[in-house]
Amino acid sequence: MRPLSFTPLAWVSITTALTETPFLGFPSPWISPSPSDDPAWQIAHDQAVEFVSRLTLTEKVNLTTGTGWEADRCIGKTGSVPRLGFEGFCLMDGPLGVRYVDKASAFPAGMNAAATFSKRLIRARGESMGHEFRGKGIDVQLGPVAGALGRTPQGGRNWEGFSPDPYLTGVAIAETIKGIQSRGVIACAKHYVLNEQEHFRGSVDVRIDDRTMHELYLWPFADAVRAGVGSVMCSYNKVNGTYACENEWVQNYLLKNELGFRGFVMSDWGAQHSTLGSALSGLDMAMPGDIMGPPTSPQPPYGSHWGGALTQAVLKGEVPQWRLDDMVTRIMTSYFRVHTGEYTSRPEPNFSAWTQNTTGPLYKASNRTWTTINLHEDVQSNHSLLIREVAAKSTVLLKNNGILPLSHPSSLAVIGNDAQDPPGGPNACPERACITGTVAMGYGSGTADFPYLISPATALFHRSQEHNVTFFNTTSNWDLSHAQSIAASAQVAIVFAAATSGENFVSIDGNAGDRNNLTLWDNGDALIKAVAAVNNNTIVVLHTSGPVIIDYAEQHPNVSAILWAGFPGQESGNGLVDVLFGDVYPQGRSPFTWGKSLESYGVELMTTAADPRNPRQKFDEGVFVDYRWFLTPGKGRVDSATYHFGHGLGYTSFEYSSLTISKHDDWEGYEPTTGTTDPAPVLGEVVDSEEEEVVERHTFPEGFDSWRIPRYVYPWINTTIYNSSENGTAKSPSIGDFPPEARDGAAQELLPAGGRKEGGNERLYEVLYTITVNIKNTGKVEGVEVVQLYLSLGGPSNPSILLRGFEDVTVSPNETKPVTFNLTRRDLSNWNTQAQNWEISDHEKAVFVGPSSVDLRLNQTLPTLYTA
Structure with missing residues (x-):
């Protein structure tokens, strides 16, 4: 280890300020460096x-x-x-x-x-x-x-x-x-x-x-x-x-x-x-x-x-x-x-955020200056093609017992409210704060109005019509007898379920922005179980804002496939159909871990506080979040997850080989940034x-x-x-509450981890190792493999592995392609609070490469950067 010396600025103790006391030191009234x-x-x-x-x-x-x-x-x-x-x-x-x-x-x-x-x-x-x-x-x-x-x-x-x-x-x-x-x-x-x-x-x-x-x-x-x-x-x-x-x-x-x-x-x-x-x-x-x-x-x-x-x-x-x-x-x-x-x-601006009428008040709050406020400019271009592609390629195939891709079964049952066209139109619920019909985005200020919404039921109906597939459809999640009746009549049953979330100024069934739990909404879990009980070709499609507890479906022998479609936007149904029938290869990989219980994540959502006026929350878990928690011994447990981070299946198979590591020679170049800015x-x-x-x-x-x-x-x-x-107001601070440094326009000291370019010390981003691996398609169809590189930093305070690279590569049958990753100094470093800088520890480090965080096919210890 080579720690870097650094004396914190005289008027503040960094380590003290970051524990239990408010940070009022004014370490830098920063200006634009020039x-x-x-x-x-x-x-x-x-x-x-x-x-x-x-x-x-x-x-x-x-x-x-x-x-x-x-x-x-x-x-x-x-x-x-x-x-x-x-x-x-x-x-x-x-x-x-x-x-x-x-x-x-x-x-x-x-x-x-x-x-x-x-x-x-x-x-x-x-x-x-x-x-x-x-x-x-x-x-x-x-x-x-x-x-x-x-x-x-x-x-x-x-x-x-x-x-x-x-x-x-x-x-x-x-x-x-x-x-x-x-x-x-x-x-x-x-x-x-x-x-x-x-x-x-x-x-x-x-x-x-x-x-x-x-x-x-x-x-x-x-x-x-x-x-x-x-x-x-x-x-x-x-x-x-x-x-x-x-x-x-x-x-x-x-x-x-x-x-x-x-x-x-x-x-x-x-x-x-x-x-x-x-x-x-x-x-x-x-x-x-x-x-x-x-x-x-x-x-x-x-x-x-x-x-x-x-x-x-x-x-x-x-x-x-x-x-x-x-x-x-x-x-x-x-x-x-x-x-x-x-x-x-x-x-x-050629619109008003407050109405889609052509005319209205330019200043809505005062109802002043009525004029033309919306020109209704069409800015969509051909973006629907990209939206459909992303919808398809973000769909994660969590489970597949060989049923997918479908080759046009004789009959198909589509089951569940989440498959359907919203009865009042896709924008009927303000801020998308409902689950009447298919869910294609969450709710709150992060939404947009749909210009249209292709539901899964609509897309599957059109596909069935094109190929003479008998089509059944039921919209209710609560009439389980009817759902079972049509599921039993079909060769393949696709059951849809959802769980949404959003911003706290709206609430759905008591879910004030945050989800209350990790179950499916609108009786979704019961619907899946009911359909799977009568059809041994059951496919489950999930539109959720994150993981749900789905282990029962993973274990059920009649659930032949599970797909997570997330919030796919306006081309939702078309993107899903592209994957179900193999028109688009399912390259989606889970961007989070699917725990078997809420408790398995090791963190808690704070819903109550001893002092609701001044709630306090400590992030005691530190850096151990999601897979970093599940996969680190002494923290979470590997077997407490149904699907792990990075997991996703495809329609072919891949072989990993020839992992090589090249060490670069410029590792000694890292120095803490020194100097000052110009005065303000x-x-x-x-x-x-x-x-x-x-x-x-x-x-x-x-x-x-x-x-x-x-x-x-x-x-x-x-x-x-x-x-x-x-x-x-009476609660606002006055000038006497601030030290002189708060208004000091003198030249400011640059921090060791800082620099004269954006992102921090420029040398943090220098490449120290290059890793190459060969990927061979050993199946019968062209496919996309998402190759993931994980790094072990070593030492007792670090997670077992950390994602440090990924590449999606398209490979034809029997073809082999090399995939290359670069590891930077930042990738290899931990933060040293005392030095206020990044440093590479002397713990042994290793790289792991594979298709998910728990399916790591190849690994090697990194060559030592330096000797003491």
Whole structure:
């Protein structure tokens, strides 16, 4: 082991701060590093500096503050700069398509993208979504998601993200971001960080240690930053005692310093709690701008924590001007970063998030300015082809006793509500918060309206018609006698069942976002058992937001196949039929572990708290989540899972051979980053609040009341409020609550694990080993093998294995193809809390290669990097 020496900054003890006490040390009031070693970011930064230097104080504040909930056309909209002809930023949900609009696509969920284990498909999905967001005139797509990561299998929003494995999520979020931003749209990585459940999400205080943060939850956000993400959304919860959106460790120290993030941090909607705490701790954009609380809750004087309140704080010297300039520079740097090449133009929003009518109020909250607000632009292009491909290739074949692929049986019974067309149409339930008909996405703000939805029953009916297959169909999950009657009449019975989840502002049957358990909904388990009792060719299809307890079906001799289809989007039925009949090879692999019981996961969803007003949750399991728990002796048990992470069957067989390892010679090059940034610049006019006319210049313009829009957030100050001793609500921190370092614009010390490029120390990403393995198709049909590489880091504190590579490779019968993996220094490292850096331990390390986390065909010990 070669630890790196590092003395923590004088005013904070990192190790103490990350245990039981709130982190109030202000280790770095971080600014955009300049110069940057990334030419694209540097060019964008220079353009941003030139732009910001021309702005007035109130124009700067306008670009940092949302105009208010339902105050404008978009889910989130910042103020504009009319003097320069710059329209405010339009921000829209969500991670699988444009929310609340027509003539746009409903893509497969993030977990489905991850289940393909295909970098090509994940990137293409991001590109297609970016194309649609841009076509609607949107600046920022509120996605992709790496938080929730998926700590608990019941987590309501796990499906919006990718996988509880940080490596798979890191690859998926990076490829998605590259795809979105290649189309001139800023991606927003969310929810940063530890937003792992919906219960208590706005108040829970998550206590976590430094190592777990780095090796698990921060890991995919590092990949997002390295991919060039333009924005990051901070989450509702607290982290070690402080709200994430006003947490200097989370935003300044980790994200902006250690990871070198050069974009902007926006709040989740209503996740900002103060003026000074958020501004001095690294927040750059407040959304939606106004206060999203009950009408009876205390309201700040300006109806916003920023807007006029931020202008006032800058004029009074409570927020230094360089910090405001930094906020706006970050926002504009991200804007210029994606507006390059053929995407230099900027289309205006051509829709309203609040109605799909052609005409309506431009400002919904005030019912003002009726005009044409929807142009009904069709942005779908040919994306249905990709959606169908991802739906098919994300389908995981969990069990197959030889029945699949089907070769058009004489008769086919389709059984269950989850197979059917929703009776009121695919968008009948607001936010998709119901299970009347097939489930193709979860519920909440991560949804999009379906332009259409091909149900499994419809797709199977059409296939049956084409091949003269007698077709039976029943919609009820509760009439078990009828289900058994038609199942007994058919050669093959396909039974469908679902379990959904979502965001906690809606609830289904008492499931407030998070699932209450891991059983199937709507009598699904009883339906499967009833059908299997009478038909020995029973196929089970599951549409779920994560794992369910399905061991009884795995063990049942009449259940011949089980498929997990996840949330496949608008082409749901077509994608499934493609796999069932062998038109598309089933390359899907499970992005999570299927435990035999809820208790087998070793973690708990917190549903009650000793103090419901101040709930606290400790992540005592550390890095041992999902397969890391199940497969590590002394933690979980291998036999307590029905299907393991990475599992998925196909229609042919593969042979693994010739595992070779090549060690690279540049391993000694890693050094901790040293040096400092430049001092924080003040851009444009320097505001001197001691000059009386300066204050007067930032008050509401003359005649303002004649054109003021009610409930709209403005950047100007009120002199009565300005001269008052009050500053926000009684609970808001005042300037005396912050140490001098919180407003220090001097040059900042670079962290050892940081660097001058995005993602941290550049040498963390150098390749130390190259691993090659040969894959031979020993079957009779062409197939896709998802080759997975796992690494053992050794030592008693590490999981048994960690995913560190995957590739999907298409191989013809009797053909052999080589597959190559690269292991980086980061892949081989653990986080050292004392050194505040990554290090490679001297424990023996080994690589394992195979088709799943428990089917590892080949392994070798890694050659030693160095000798003591």
